[in-house]
Amino acid sequence: MQNLTQDIKNHSFKPVYLLYGDEAFLKNSYKNQMRTAISGDDTMNYNYFEGKGLDLNELISLADTMPFFSEKRLIMVEDSGFFKGASDELVAYLPQMPDTTCIIFVESEVDKRSRMFKKVKEIGYAAEMARQDFAQLSRWAGGILAREGKKITGRTMELLLNMTGDDMENIRMELEKLVSFTMGRDVITDEDVEAICTVRVTNKIFDMVTAIVNRQTKKAMDLYEDLLTLKEPPMRIMFLIARQFNQILQVKELMAKGMDKGAIASRIKVPPFVAGKMMPQAKTFTREQILSCVTQCVEAEEAVKTGRLNDRMAVELLITRKF
Template sequence: MQTLNQDIRDHSFKRVYLLYGEEVFLKMSYKNRLKEAVTAGDTMNFNHYEGKGMDVNEIISISDTMPFFAERRLVLMEDSGWFKGGSGAEEMSAYLEHIPETTCLVFVETEVDKRGKMFKAVKKQGYAAELGRQDSAQLGRWAAGILAKNGKKITGRTMEFFLSRTGDDMENISSELEKLISYTLGREVITEEDIEAVCTVQVTNKIFDMIAAIANRQTRKAMDLYEDLLTLKEPPMRILFLIARQFNQLLQVKELVGRGEEKSAIASKLKLQPFVAGKIMLQAKAFSKEQILSYVNLCVDAEEGVKTGRLTDRLAVELLIAKKY
């Protein structure tokens, strides 16, 4: 990201950029910042294409066209499929060696094969920026910066509490920060009570609470949480997937803790935020390895029951929660 920030700041642009990775918020943010920096609002020298099936010859022709009364032409392409070897990838990867100095190509992709010709061509001719999930420290600094710009203060402990409720999706964090800023109008310090009052608990947090209720044999509470998720229009099969994922993570964490691994190492190996890894480590203590394995197998049985038509999706999750297979 440092290279992107410097290029935007210095107005010294490479001929081609690739923005990819899991963090949609960052991809959209840098896409818009590059667009504004290169075009300065000029629509005459800006071309936008989206989706598979783009006409390679048309894009090459546009890219070879001199900008009209401007330094550069910007051609923005989103989800082309070329970075996974889609039709036209060969022609476009060959063209990247011949982009005019007056043209800037920007690719924004969901899926990328780093071994493919397109990726290698971008790396050679320009810059590929992987915009992945940020760790808790980076998210905390970013969120605190937004609050500071709005005259708000927050302690490290309260920030950790905030992130534990919002998760690591930056778009969601941004939305929750807006709610907090509005709610605390006239006050400087953000408190945990403010966060509890206005911040929406993410689905994954409800799943975590559901697993905790199961561990404590609070079947009624787990069922209530399940009903809450159904009220929020969450499909039963997605809930089942999230429960299965949680138990799989518990199993992995249990094994790593058993080997003497620390929280930071576990977070790194499982690609989790450190505060999430810490929560899972605590939750794993409530189960034996055999109990976790039992629930992992129950999740498999539940999915199989739905696929074979033996159970409805809603009943499958209810039976899993009550452990009545």
């Protein structure tokens, strides 16, 4: 991402860019910065495409069109699927594209083995917008608060990120609430965070898995009902349960290698406090039991996909099953 920042600063742009990864906030932020830097308010030399099934001939024709009273023509393409499926014609065209055109691809799904991905890396720049770790999020959130004249301790920041999760857009919204809530005060406290911040779905999933691990079936089912009330789809809940058990398995294997909380957090890319919570869970089960949990999650998903169970019933059976 430093390369993107440098290109924007120097106003020197490569012919093609790819912004991809799980962190939507960063993708949108850099997409907007790039558009402002390249074309500003110019709509005549800016074209936008979204979704699969794009007309390649139209795209190439526009890319070949000289900009009108401007240095660059900018073409923005989102979620095209070009980096998952075959796009040989576009791969062959990109090196021939006039230097007056810049194309920015913003993609949710990318196959790094694809010819398209390799070509963009060769002649342009591919920037992965991954989820940020605890230290990065702390610095970023602390910077936002500092610009608003607010101070926050490391302990309170940990509490905040524990409640918000690692989604940067969600953190940004919670920070705005905190700034408004503490108007007239400089320091943000634990009490402020607990009073105003919304607990993320992933935190409820964590509590649910803890209840499952501790054989607290009623508590796990109550948390499941809470998530359904929040309009959370059962299949997403199942996915998050499976992901949680996968992470517990990784934690257990890393603990067996003698790694401490900090090292484990760094390896599996979660905040240290999250790793610290998963370590007791990992101790509760044997490796084989955790593998069995993961397998049962896969089997539950398969039962839904094949029509043997509806999604809600599948998750209920998964929660009440004896692991």
